[in-house]
Amino acid sequence: MVNAIVLTEQILSFIGVYTIVTLALNIKAGHTGIPDFGHAMFFGIGGIVVGNFVAHLAAALASHVVPGVTVHGVLAQNTETLNLLNTKYFPTHPGVAIGLLIFAIVVALVLGGIVGWLASLPALRLRGEYLAILLLATAEAVRIFVTYTKQIMGSTPTVGLATPDLFAWAGNSAAAATIFTVIMAIIVYWVFERIHHSPAGRLFRAVRDDEDAAKALGRDVVVVRRDAMIIGSAVAALGGVVYALNPFLGGGAVAAVSIFNRVFWTFWPWALMILGGMASNRGVVAATALVGILLIWPIRVYKVQLAKALGASLLGLDPNSFGNALEYLLLGILIILALALKPEGIIPEPPSKTLDFRKKAEKILKEEKIEL
Amino acid sequence: MAAIDIQSTFQALYYASLLSILSVGITLSYMTTKVFNFAHVRFAMVASYVAATIILLLAKAFNIHGDFAWHNMAGMQVRIPLPWWVYAVALISAFIVGGLVAVIQYYLVLRPLQKRGAGSMALMISTLGFDFILIAILFIYMTLPQIRRLTVKTVSLVGRVAFDSLRMDSLDIVISSGSVTIRGAVILAMIFALATIIGLYLLLTRTKLGVMMRSSIENPNLALVLGINVDRVFAITWFIAGAIAGLAGYLFIFATVYLTPVSPTTPSDQIIVSVFAGSIVGGINSVPGSIGGGFLIGLIEKFFVPLLSPVFGPGIVKYDKVFSMLAVALTLLFIPEGLASVNWKRVFRLGGAKGKES
């Protein structure tokens, strides 16, 4: 049976990382109307930053302190090197670990932002579902490239790289990682709430609601959408850092198949965003918490009991696989029901005073006697 | 490894045929409902499961499983593990099941949402939701005791979770002569692709139903005004799209070793982006375009990319999908309606030097 504290930590970690990733998607898709189906690619960057960059840096710093650690070893003898770092170096060097943590956050935000900006260059020429497919294809190309490039993800794509435990200096590193996850989620939520109520946030939504009117008023729509892409992608990369450092999420390793997985980091956030309410930060947190507490973890942890309670064994069903099935079934049904019954989400977008571009534009154009 | 030999050429042809029959389904459903259907390749998986269990159960019932006979035919060794009618029953079931799943999605998910005024993004997400439900159904199906007896444990790459999978590799017909071995699946795939092309061509141009399909796609309101039940015509189109996917699913059972409901290495999850690529590069609104596009993407990944290995080293073949994704990006940016929308006569008159992508 699972220990109650560990279960709580697991649930909090799940909610934390999905809050970050889904809010990041929300600024693009919900607020600004960019249908980003390549979200996982930005998330994966955070995983690379931790699993590759931070590990290299740590090895460079530790190579004079801990015998057996070499920079070259991070890729060549990945498990051994990281094991040495996690047991012999980080526990005794908390300052370095915290420095590396800050380094990871900053680098992920910058890299995520840059890749988001790059993706926005060709992407924002397109609209709607074509843009969605373009971003999906781009993310897929990046995923395949990363998977098979040894210099990035190590020589075995499915195993990936062991991650540095930057909380090894704390008494209970798993708890520390969980607290870090939750704090990051709270900060991200706070920042996005600020953006939501700022003029920039209103501009995002105005562009989504009425591109033509925004254009007519001289707002550069491409710039607005680009900004949303940069912010959203940077925060998604931060989510990747959080994932990689949290033992309940990454499990001590990052692999291309997990951090660039489009089901986990693109489709799930989409589902959670639809469920919570597009452009509603509170809705996203509520949906994530709801799915995290009520559905996912009880199913993952108690699936055998649950399957028995639902009579799966009477039907001759294997409780283990039935548990797997329940997760997909609930998520699929929730998505479709939400779209059919509550398309605005469980907590709809708060009716903020958006700049009513169309009215304003109409007024101006009326004076100039031009029809919109 | 030599870059290209007969064996890998056949493998490339198999893959290209598979993609083309799946791409045309994406296009058919997009033309009617204006939605990119993420569940499309899962139709093939569902059909694949049904066909596979039918074969395994029939083989068991008639006690012919594992009793492989080797026949000599004009100097060639041909291995036929099961009587032909077992394959035929499975094929028909795959075809029908694929179509039925598609019709269910159309009537239970897409139509109701469209009637409530859902936008194209909402519809796209709903296809993901339906995909998840299909995955769940496959998981549950796998756990039935009758099916479980047929399965083996395989290990997923993500999280190293053990899955129950159907082991299928012994079913294929293999024709070997000397050092060359041709798998039945390769020939079957080409037959299916050809049958799809001819069948759709005849259906769309020579039958009343086909003309109704084309008219309803072009102008649903005018079709309604002439008394055509556009809803039903679209549902039939979805059935056809799903049934063709069912053919692809039938191929899976010969070409893959294990069937698993979902994993990054499951056929459906691995090829879905290539299938979309075929449909988009060929032309999302063109039936012949999508067939050609799927074939082209298949050849790019499995034929042209290996040709590059003398230059870039054999490692390049792992990046095959990067090239097809690049083709998608270029297509969407420069010719969003795909290769089918290009006025080829004009391109050639302007000088044959210009490449295909221009």
Place this chain on the structure above:
Amino acid sequence: MPEPMLSLQKVNSGYGKFHILFDIDLEVPKGKITVVVGPNGAGKTTLLNTIFGLATIHSGKVIYKGRDITHVPAYKRAKMGMAYTLQLFNIFSTLTVKENLLLATYDIPEDEAKKRMEEVFQLFPRLKERLFQRAGTLSGGERQMLAIAISMLRKPELMLLDEPTAGLAPKLAKEVFEAIRHLGDQGYTIILAEQNAKGALEIGDEAVLIASGRIVARGKAQELLQDKDLSRKYLGLEV
């Protein structure tokens, strides 16, 4: 008074959530031409769409030949003897001329379809020459012929015409109006929605005037034409 061919009772309709027509009461007498006029965007096309079931009816009833058809789907109304010539996109341009014509007759017995087809070819020999050509490649005039031929093939009891003279030169428009009058004299029941109010009212029997989604006036077509106030206010006519 004889039973009307079609009547609308307190109909509110639109598209999805959008509400366009309000409390429409309308009676269309059998064998007469009913003209629907009104300014641009008043809801003329929506009214025809409502009658044919292409719009969403929020409340009210549509009665056709004594039967409540409010919830009958559009394709079934086509089988009940209604025909509708759309203003735009009224042929299938990716299909051949022959396929266009076949579509109009696919639910009619083969002999009868053949007979009607011959009638059409007598009227429009041009179409017979173009039979295997894509309809999209036809000239503007030929397209109009094809659209009319499609409606004719259905031998309707009730014809809905949406701006048949839109974009036509005045002389041609006059000919079209005369043809419609001719059909009316043969006993066809016609609902004609027109932007060209003067021309339409001149040939019409009954008339309704719509503005902003409501019926603001109704009566004999000639009377409406004489009403200076209404004509000036809604139709921009100087009488």
